[in-house]
Amino acid sequence: MKFTSPRGMRDFYPHEKAWHNHLLDTWRRVSVRNGFEHVDGPIFESLDLYKVKSGEGIVSELFSFRRQGGKTDYAIRPEFTPTLARMVAQRANSLPTPIKWFSIPNLCRAEKPQRGRLREHWQWNVDIMGLQGAGADAEVMFTAIDFFRELNLGPEHLRVKISHRQTARHILSRLGVVDDDMLAAFDLLDKRDKIPREAFVQEAAKLGLDEDRVHRLEQTTRMKYRCGELDQMRQQLGMDEDLRDLAALDEQLHAFGIAPWCEYDLGIVRGLAYYTGTVFEIHEISGAERAVAGGGRYDKLIELFGGPSIPAVGFGMGDVVISLVLDDKNLLRDDVAPRPDAFVFALTDAGAKALPGYVAMLRRADVHTRFSYRTTRNVGRLLKEADAVGARYAVLLDDDVAEGTVQLKDLSVGGQEPVAIKAVADLIRKRESAQG
Amino acid sequence: MKFTSPRGMRDFYPHEKAWHNHLLDTWRRVSVRNGFEHVDGPIFESLDLYKVKSGEGIVSELFSFRRQGGKTDYAIRPEFTPTLARMVAQRANSLPTPIKWFSIPNLCRAEKPQRGRLREHWQWNVDIMGLQGAGADAEVMFTAIDFFRELNLGPEHLRVKISHRQTARHILSRLGVVDDDMLAAFDLLDKRDKIPREAFVQEAAKLGLDEDRVHRLEQTTRMKYRCGELDQMRQQLGMDEDLRDLAALDEQLHAFGIAPWCEYDLGIVRGLAYYTGTVFEIHEISGAERAVAGGGRYDKLIELFGGPSIPAVGFGMGDVVISLVLDDKNLLRDDVAPRPDAFVFALTDAGAKALPGYVAMLRRADVHTRFSYRTTRNVGRLLKEADAVGARYAVLLDDDVAEGTVQLKDLSVGGQEPVAIKAVADLIRKRESAQG
Known part of the structure; x- marks a missing residue:
């Protein structure tokens, strides 16, 4: 049928x-x-x-x-x-x-x-x-x-x-x-x-x-x-x-x-x-x-x-x-789909356990957040997935989540830095609005 | 019928x-x-x-x-x-x-x-x-x-x-x-x-x-x-x-x-x-x-x-x-209609002549702009109209439009100041984003 x-x-x-x-x-x-x-x-x-x-x-x-x-x-x-x-x-x-x-x-x-x-x-x-x-x-x-x-x-x-x-x-x-x-x-x-x-x-x-x-x-x-x-x-x-x-x-x-x-x-x-x-x-x-x-x-x-x-x-x-x-006239814009702000993935068991709550917190703070549904912990593959969906930042969860820290990676310039969990949403929003 | x-x-x-x-x-x-x-x-x-x-x-x-x-x-x-x-x-x-x-x-x-x-x-x-x-x-x-x-x-x-x-x-x-x-x-x-x-x-x-x-x-x-x-x-x-x-x-x-x-x-x-x-x-x-x-x-x-x-x-x-x-639960919000940023009106013939082009410029700059369709030049009545539609600013056009200046009136605090015509849109947007 x-x-x-x-x-x-x-x-x-x-x-x-x-x-x-x-x-x-x-x-x-x-x-x-x-x-x-x-x-x-x-x-x-x-x-x-x-x-x-x-x-x-x-x-x-x-x-x-x-x-x-x-x-x-x-x-x-x-x-x-x-x-x-x-x-x-x-x-x-x-x-x-x-x-x-x-x-x-x-x-x-x-x-x-x-x-x-x-x-x-x-x-x-x-x-x-x-x-x-x-x-x-x-x-x-x-x-x-x-x-x-x-x-x-x-x-x-x-x-x-x-x-x-x-x-x-x-x-x-x-x-x-x-x-x-x-x-x-x-x-x-x-x-x-x-x-x-x-x-x-x-x-x-x-x-x-x-x-x-x-x-x-x-x-x-x-x-x-x-x-x-x-x-x-x-x-x-x-x-x-x-x-x-x-x-x-x-x-x-x-x-x-x-x-x-x-x-x-x-x-x-x-x-x-x-x-x-x-x-x-x-x-x-x-x-x-x-x-x-x-x-x-x-x-x-x-x-x-x-x-x-x-x-x-x-x-x-x-x-x-x-x-x-x-x-x-080639004026039909192709870049108007909403782009994710953050793509979250876990690199350790502790990171995986913290992931849903972490994603929930970002979304609640109005950050467009996606995460990997795959079980792989291969950083290269996961970053590729983040790129494929057009995410601006990757957020990596490892054992440091216990100390309240995640790795934030800017996918356009490539830098990576440890950031306090609670600061990520504000940081992403501030940088996005600075870029206009 | x-x-x-x-x-x-x-x-x-x-x-x-x-x-x-x-x-x-x-x-x-x-x-x-x-x-x-x-x-x-x-x-x-x-x-x-x-x-x-x-x-x-x-x-x-x-x-x-x-x-x-x-x-x-x-x-x-x-x-x-x-x-x-x-x-x-x-x-x-x-x-x-x-x-x-x-x-x-x-x-x-x-x-x-x-x-x-x-x-x-x-x-x-x-x-x-x-x-x-x-x-x-x-x-x-x-x-x-x-x-x-x-x-x-x-x-x-x-x-x-x-x-x-x-x-x-x-x-x-x-x-x-x-x-x-x-x-x-x-x-x-x-x-x-x-x-x-x-x-x-x-x-x-x-x-x-x-x-x-x-x-x-x-x-x-x-x-x-x-x-x-x-x-x-x-x-x-x-x-x-x-x-x-x-x-x-x-x-x-x-x-x-x-x-x-x-x-x-x-x-x-x-x-x-x-x-x-x-x-x-x-x-x-x-x-x-x-x-x-x-x-x-x-x-x-x-x-x-x-x-x-x-x-x-x-x-x-x-x-x-x-x-x-x-x-x-009294949670049905009543304040969600778009509020005009600017309400424009003319106080002189020169102002009236400049009004449509001025309104066009503000709207083009993404400022939500309304104006009075009435012929009165009574400031009190016109300000009342601006208030009635919930406008944030009133923009008064008088003979100074010839020098490129308008009067900008903040309708929430009441102050009024001469502002260069070209600066109004930026000014309104900057103040709104500072408040918002």
């Missing part, structure tokens, strides 16, 4: 889990220093919750179920936003604003697994609720970038591609798309690069766009402008009023010092119906992978879940694509 | 999540310092995987489902052991032994929620595989206790109740229970305190135990012996050979310094069929709650999942009962 993990799901052996922890820990640390508070919700919710924002269409993409004899349909969470909206709606009156929350849920999608898209993945969600204006938009973008810098990624690797629903709406409207077709047009633009051109033209025709207009739409939405180039955009697109929000954002991107990471790209629309203002996606610069992150302003969403009207902006970032990008 | 979280599932708002993180982080830190490596697996597995160890009976306790158009039945993980066994079996040839793994999965049970038992909970799993003998048994128990001490729990709060399958088997066998009925007898003993006495007597009769024998069984399994009292147990029970394993364990419990936490309790059997040697449960000392943790030796389990024969010992501890115990 042989079992494997389900298709599109991952096993995290120690090596993979060490990297995953590093990623998740960095998300959390960056979130906290940017003033966000950690929240989480249930691994599954009522199926109905997921229909609120995405309609019946979402159901086929979900792992849904009903308890034997139960009456409610549930689904494993495919995203966190409905839970977030529900939690805010439930306590809208008592939560101090602005609400700055982050979460790092695992999510499941009942899709065919493919590169960058697995059936189970982890997603970093960062949201500011209760604040209008470009400052909050820029702050969530800054938070994403603050994370990238921690992984040694720079503006030479990634680009924050920014657009605005009103600007896109204005362009589409000038080409003749009526208001009722606007969401369909956003959806079409969003999937443009994922479908054949003929299909795109065909779909566009249904929205009243002939070949000439499709061509103009393509031209417009392929243009990119760096931060500070909005005047150029204004002239080339013949816009004015509709760039007011982007102009305010442009100023904030400069103020937060992230302008070099950003560009305006009117081809970015985000398919989801609920965005109301700024939208953005973060891409590897060559465009080789799926989006690393996506987000925007969604001022009407909390209402949709029964809450009051609260403006909101946020983004989601998955663990899979960012890992592919880092791997591709 | 109002939604709530599903029955028996929890929302973690910032306050609850801060405590939960503290618990999960402490599990992880204690695991690492005890030499365990972190692993994880998928949130759901094939339904068949869960039947291997628990039979068809488990199915009604699972949230199981099938993808639309799919062929495989899946179930949300109700426990981690089958995943662990599968992962070890898959790589048994390449994993260095002993394998010391821990995991902190969320698990789901399709049961009626009750005190101490929710539909979704987190469980700390600690396992040593590839080692026989009492040393490994004692080491996993030490690891559990090492965690309790971190939460300021002592032997006056909790008791590790230890038994051994062979000892229990010997006692039952002497009372006339035949080998074929042994597992049924273990199950019956395990649920003794959860069913009415008449039901217990009735069930016992089916196993060949008349009133007199049931009485003797009850007497025996109600006796408790502290560490070091095995001689007493040997005499009272008339045993010898069958206490050999417990005697070896007794020695190790003393060696690891955890004897004061432990007692032998032959009423502990653990219902699960797969335990082969030592079994233990950790209980709040008055017996008021469900078991805080349970585990034991399961030397045959990896084989059952298609792997080689590997001896193993481990335990599981849920997040719900330990939280109830801590709450009951």
Whole structure:
């Protein structure tokens, strides 16, 4: 009988889990220093919750179920936003604003697994609720970038591609798309690069766009402008009023010092119906992978879940694509597994008798301590074992344990010295913190 | 439209999540310092995987489902052991032994929620595989206790109740229970305190135990012996050979310094069929709650999942009962939410203009930084806001930012001093580490 993990799901052996922890820990640390508070919700919710924002269409993409004899349909969470909206709606009156929350849920999608898209993945969600204006938009973008810098990624690797629903709406409207077709047009633009051109033209025709207009739409939405180039955009697109929000954002991107990471790209629309203002996606610069992150302003969403009207902006970032990008750039760190501080072994019977109590004392003092489970007393072999697990110090127990002394060996420089038993934990911690 | 979280599932708002993180982080830190490596697996597995160890009976306790158009039945993980066994079996040839793994999965049970038992909970799993003998048994128990001490729990709060399958088997066998009925007898003993006495007597009769024998069984399994009292147990029970394993364990419990936490309790059997040697449960000392943790030796389990024969010992501890115990003893810490290092606000236009870039710089330097989103420039109100979020320092930006200076105010002692912009992050970190 042989079992494997389900298709599109991952096993995290120690090596993979060490990297995953590093990623998740960095998300959390960056979130906290940017003033966000950690929240989480249930691994599954009522199926109905997921229909609120995405309609019946979402159901086929979900792992849904009903308890034997139960009456409610549930689904494993495919995203966190409905839970977030529900939690805010439930306590809208008592939560101090602005609400700055982050979460790092695992999510499941009942899709065919493919590169960058697995059936189970982890997603970093960062949201500011209760604040209008470009400052909050820029702050969530800054938070994403603050994370990238921690992984040694720079503006030479990634680009924050920014657009605005009103600007896109204005362009589409000038080409003749009526208001009722606007969401369909956003959806079409969003999937443009994922479908054949003929299909795109065909779909566009249904929205009243002939070949000439499709061509103009393509031209417009392929243009990119760096931060500070909005005047150029204004002239080339013949816009004015509709760039007011982007102009305010442009100023904030400069103020937060992230302008070099950003560009305006009117081809970015985000398919989801609920965005109301700024939208953005973060891409590897060559465009080789799926989006690393996506987000925007969604001022009407909390209402949709029964809450009051609260403006909101946020983004989601998955663990899979960012890992592919880092791997591709040789930035996937291989040195993030916890290293033992001390590796203890006995050289005599008296040492062996003292070993468990000694190990217990070190661990109790928060020293990461391992010991040899082998019966050998061969120093060479035991030191090799200590090296193999990456220990910083070896602690040798011999008959001197009776006098309260052990031999402490620094495995990086090789020196060895007798140290009082009670002093070892402090000594190791002091030296480690001196090394930084 | 109002939604709530599903029955028996929890929302973690910032306050609850801060405590939960503290618990999960402490599990992880204690695991690492005890030499365990972190692993994880998928949130759901094939339904068949869960039947291997628990039979068809488990199915009604699972949230199981099938993808639309799919062929495989899946179930949300109700426990981690089958995943662990599968992962070890898959790589048994390449994993260095002993394998010391821990995991902190969320698990789901399709049961009626009750005190101490929710539909979704987190469980700390600690396992040593590839080692026989009492040393490994004692080491996993030490690891559990090492965690309790971190939460300021002592032997006056909790008791590790230890038994051994062979000892229990010997006692039952002497009372006339035949080998074929042994597992049924273990199950019956395990649920003794959860069913009415008449039901217990009735069930016992089916196993060949008349009133007199049931009485003797009850007497025996109600006796408790502290560490070091095995001689007493040997005499009272008339045993010898069958206490050999417990005697070896007794020695190790003393060696690891955890004897004061432990007692032998032959009423502990653990219902699960797969335990082969030592079994233990950790209980709040008055017996008021469900078991805080349970585990034991399961030397045959990896084989059952298609792997080689590997001896193993481990335990599981849920997040719900330990939280109830801590709450009951007023040890549930309320001060574990991350505190901001700096709260920044502007007192002039020049300060306001410099604020986003200044906040960005501090956060980039790993200083937990918040700022006021309000437009007021009233120092009193702004300091009140800084206090309300628990910030350690206030950073005041006025026209001196042009000269590269800000006012730094220590909110615990109240002093205020001009500091060079670039020095603030270092200064705050240095003072924090001096205090911490």
